[in-house]
Amino acid sequence: DIQMTQSPSSVSASVGDRVTITCRASQGIGTWLAWYQQKPGKAPDLLIFSASTLQSGVPSRFSGSGSGTQFTLSISSLQPEDFATYYCQQSSSFPNTFGQGTRLEIK
Amino acid sequence: QVQLQESGPGLVKPSETLILTCTVSLGSISNNYWSWIRQSPGKGLEWIGNVYFSGSTNYNPSLKSRVTISLDTSKNQFSLKLRSVTGPDTAVYYCASSHTLLRGAMGSWGQGTLVTVSS
Numbered sequence: 001d002i003q004m005t006q007s008p009s010s011v012s013a014s015v016g017d018r019v020t021i022t023c024r025a026s027q028g029i030g031t032w033l034a035w036y037q038q039k040p041g042k043a044p045d046l047l048i049f050s051a052s053t054l055q056s057g058v059p060s061r062f063s064g065s066g067s068g069t070q071f072t073l074s075i076s077s078l079q080p081e082d083f084a085t086y087y088c089q090q091s092s093s094f095p096n097t098f099g100q101g102t103r104l105e106i107k
Numbered sequence: 108q109v110q111l112q113e114s115g116p117g118l119v120k121p122s123e124t125l126i127l128t129c130t131v132s133l134g135s136i137s138n139n140y141w142s143w144i145r146q147s148p149g150k151g152l153e154w155i156g157n158v159y160f161s162g163s164t165n166y167n168p169s170l171k172s173r174v175t176i177s178l179d180t181s182k183n184q185f186s187l188k189l190r191s192v193t194g195p196d197t198a199v200y201y202c203a204s205s206h207t208l209l210r211g212a213m214g215s216w217g218q219g220t221l222v223t224v225s226s
Contacts (some may be wrong), residue, residue, distance in 0.1 A: 001168070032211055034211070034212035036213075042218075043218055043219050044152065044216060045216075046209075046212055046213060046214050048212075049210055049211075049212035050209075055212075087151065089211075089212070090211075091205075091211020092211075094165040094167075095156075096142075096154040096211060097154065098152040098153070098154065101152075
């Protein structure tokens with residue numbers, strides 16, 4: 001299985017800050033990577049697919065980059081509704097695997 | 108965008124079979140992978156497996172011996188069977204869809220259903 005490792009596991013930030021979350025794959029996955037946002041008690045929402053393509057309806061303050069084994073999710077100017085847990089997921093091979101999650105908290 | 112809704116029992120006894128159904132609305136079964144994902148309380152996401160609209164399946168090796176995912180196109184539903192459940196199978200179970208254009212990313216999710224394994 002391909003292991004996905006996110007860092008940091010949690011981060012505290014303020015409204016208006018820029019935040020970057022990193023996801024590392026244990027082997028190359030090209031750009032077969034997605035990012036999700038999950039709020040408590042809710043299903044995950046797709047933010048980005050193919051490493052850098054914004055899902056329809058997702059605000060442009062979210063962006064993704066990377067290929068191979070290193071990927072980043074950036075939020076350019078945090079809004080109150082962005083405080084949530086973020087997961088990366090590889091779909092290069094089965095079984096698909098997720099990172100352990102990054103909890104974004106209000107400072 | 109497709110809408111998904113899970114249904115099934117919220118409580119299953121140890122050693123029994125968990126059966127969940129996901130009903131698909133506002134969309135086509137075609138050109139999609141139909142997946143099951145679970146999340147243990149306070150934990151991360153675990154991919155269980157999927158079925159392609161053609162009927163082919165892929166499973167997580169950690170669960171493969173106990174899992175069957177199937178598609179019923181006549182009812183616009185797909186289902187999960189997990190045999191011989193134990194306490195660690197307690198989780199919120201989500202169904203999700205991935206159109207082939209999303210390259211494996213899951214664009215639509217059900218709201219999730221909590222399944223507790225307990226006698």
